[in-house]
Amino acid sequence: MTRSQLMAGASLLVPLAVPLPAFSQQVVLDTIAVESMRNVSTDTATSETTLNQEELDARQAATLAELMGTVPGVTLSNAATPQGSSINIRGLGADAGTYGSNTKVNVVVDGVAKGQEELYRQGSLLTVEPELFKEVKVIRGPGESFRFSSGAIGGTVEAVTKDAADFLQGDDTFAFRQKLAFESNGNGAVSTSILAWRPDDRLDVLAFYGYRKSDDYEDANGVVQADTGFKLPSYLVKAKYRVTEDLSFTASYARNNIALRDVSYDFIGSLFGVRVDADITDVTAYLAMDYTPSDNPLINLTAKLVYSDELIENLSGTTSSTIYNADNRTERLAFILENQSEFSTGAAQHSLLAGVEVGKRERSSISHTGQNAGSTPGGTDEYLALYLTDxxxxxxxxxxxxxxxxxxxxxxxxxxxxxxGTSYKASDWAGALSARYAFTPEWAAFGTVAYNTSLPIIDDLTSATNMVTTEKALTYELGLSFDANDVITSEDNLSFKVTGFQTEIWNNTTYSNFNSAAADRIDLKGVEVELSYASPAFYVDVNASQMRAKWGDGSWFNNAPADSLQVTLGKRFMDDQLDLSVEMRHDWATSRNVQHPMNGGGSITTPAFTTWSLAGAYIPNSGPLEGVQIRAGVENLFDADYTPYLSSRPAPGRTFKISVAKVF
Known part of the structure; x- marks a missing residue:
């Protein structure tokens, strides 16, 4: 696909909101499954991409951010490190160089909402070990965000941690999995150990310990990028007890720690040369009860007590500004009760999810003055939410x-x-309607209209105006999908999905317009393409996106990502024991970057770049190595020198990776 072809497709699809076809990706022939690396979700109107365990293992990502870099519409900032990295979906979420996170993108781990609002230059949602997860789902746009938030206009990331049942097969009572990995750039290494235990048919227990470390990496010019090294120990303990066939309880505790010494305050080396020491801790915990009587489809009840603690402890004695030594902490305690009912009304089959969430978030940023830093106010947010999806x-x-x-x-x-004690109250509603019509077994059209409201947040306490302003957005999506077998040859499968979208945001209080004072409205539109083809001979995955965003005055909105195209070509050998693939990513140049005055002002062009990667996996199904997973790869194969748009530093140069894992 050439750039002109991609642009032409986008120019037709977005204004007319009439995207192209979409296809599937797995065909089952007796006991033979032909599939590519990633499924295309053609059976839903939601713009979603799911990274399953196989793909998570294949990518050998060092950070949670890296896992999402291949999803169309998703742009990462400084993804090679957990500290300072952030995620942008459809131009929203991370505000490059200013905020690492905001309420426009949800990040949810095991149903527990994460995030530190608009924490100045230190916010991050991604200080988490990627080996903890067995699935990561990325939802682009607000299509299915209302279970977690009314203001996630950009999208939602749902990550699910591993369970003991993932490693215990049949009558197993005990399993142990060990993984060792190494990458050349930065001398990165990781060791993860997983213990799964099932003493009887009622109790499952999983214990996870991981340790990941890396020195500062080098870019393609051999320049060491300061502040990119890290050490990340991680822990997960999860237990599930089945009282009866219908009733079970689950408890989980996950903890990630990073100790940073003599690093830039903003972790990316660009804030006035200020150096600090910092300890970062991320805790996610929950206690859940599930009640699902097998003889009553109206009841599938979950009660969940959730807790999240995100702490950035700045140990510096620097007092030139309160932000440099403030300890930034966000805690959330919430109770969630939801029920899934299956029933019919005439010819209509319903799957109705009803939920209520009551909780409290507490934010503090205590500096040497004994009070919160001026740019990061502290306070509490007590809230109640009701939601329905049918x-x-x-x-x-x-x-x-x-x-x-x-x-x-x-x-x-x-x-x-x-x-x-100064308090502000606010209430509002949000909603959406999605439709999918399958006009043949292969072809379907879909669309969504969504209305979002973002209530004020604790960070807005510095502005009385913001505290009485609710951000609002209206999003339209329209697309076409196709999914069929035996398309080009027998025993193949083709899936394809194109989505066009348009979003208007008004009452904006999150982003700053460096062109003029016109900051009330932001208009975004774009197109996303997902394609997968799988046959016994080879498989192909294609992901592409293009979007544009402007302020109400017609000037460019900083955060809209560069146009991008990613293609993966692979083939399996030896009865699928050996999988070899090559992956290409191309980002086009963009001059739509209007820089913050603190970063030099003016408008600059971010050059185009193309990177190539190789990957191989050998998983023997017999012999002395049965059950061993051996993976190797080369990222940035030709040592391309580039800085991704919205990132603050050059990307890593050529990097060799290898990992070995086995379940005992």
Whole structure:
């Protein structure tokens, strides 16, 4: 696909909102499965991409951010390190160079919402060991965000941690998995150990310990990039107890730690040369009860008590600014009750999810003054949310209405201004309607209209205007999908999905317009393409995206990503024991980057770049190496010198990776 072809497709699809076809990717022939690396979700109106365990293992990612870099519409900032890395979906989420996270993108781990709001220059959602997860789902746009938030206009990342059942087969009572990996650039190494135990048919226990370390990496010119090294120990303990066939309890505790010494305050080396020491801790925990009586499809009840603690402890004695030694902490405690009902009304089959969440978030950023830093106010957010999603199957037509209502009370605590105890209340609703119509077994058209509301956050306490302003957005999506077997040859499968979208945001209080004072409205539109082809001879995955975004005054909006195309070509040998693939990514140049005045001002062009990677996996199914997984790869094969758009430093140069894993 040439650039002109991609641009032409986008120019037709976005204004007319009439995207192209889409195809599937797995065909089952007796006991033979022909598949590529990634499924294309052609059976839903939602713009979603799921990275399963096989793909997570194949990518050998060092960070959670790296796992999502191949998803169309997703752009990463400084993804080679967990500290300072951030995620941008459809131009929203991470504000490059300013905020590492905001409420426009949800990140959810095992159903527990994560994120530190708009923490200045240190916010990150991604300080988590990627080996903890067995699945990562990336939802682009607000299509299925209403279970977690009313304001996730950009999208949602749902990550699911491993379970003991993933390693115990049949009558197994014990399993142990050990993985060792190494990468050449930065002398990175990782060791993960997993213990799975099932003493009887009621109790499953999993214990995970991982240790990942890396020195500062080198870019393609051999220049060592400061502040990119890290050490990341990680832990997970999870237990599930089945009281009866219908009733079970699950408890989980995960912890990640990073100790940084003599690094730039913003972790990416660009903030006035200020050096600090910092300890980063991320905790995610929950206790859940599941009740699903087998004889009652109206009840599939989950009650969940969740806790999240994200701490960036700045150990520096620097007092030239309160932000440099402030300890930034965000804690969340919430109770979630939801039920999934299956029932019919005439010809319509319903899958109705109803939920309620009540919780409290507490944010602090205590500096040497004993109060919160001026740019990161502290306080509490007490909230209540009700939500409904009903998937209505009418045969060829599926309708999915969604609704969420939230009310909150934000109270100032530990700030010079506003005074302690100052409170602001707000309430609003958000909702969406999605439709998918399968007009043949292979072809389907789909669309979504979504209305989002982002209530004020604790970070807005510095502005009385922001505290009484609710950001709003309206998103339209329209697309076409195709999924069929025996398309080009017998025993093959082709899946293809194209989505065009348009989003208008108004009452903006999150992003700054460096062109003018016109910052109330942002208009975004784009197109995303996913294609997968699999046959006994080879497989191909294609992902592409293009989008444009402007302020209400017509000037460019900084955060819209570069146009990108990624193609993976692979082949399996030896009865699928050996898998070899090559992957190409091309990002086109962009001059739509209007720089922040602190970063030199003006508008600059980010050059185009192309990178190539090789990957191989050998998983023998017999002999002395049966059950061993051996993976090797080369990233940035030709040592391309490039800095991805929205990143603050050059990407790593050529990197060799190898890993060995086995379940005992």
């Amino acid at each position: 998937e209505v199957d009418l045969g060829a037509l599926t309708l999915t209405p969604q609704l969420r209502w939230e009310t909150q009370k934000i109270t100032s605590k530990g700030n010079a201004t506003p005074a302690d």
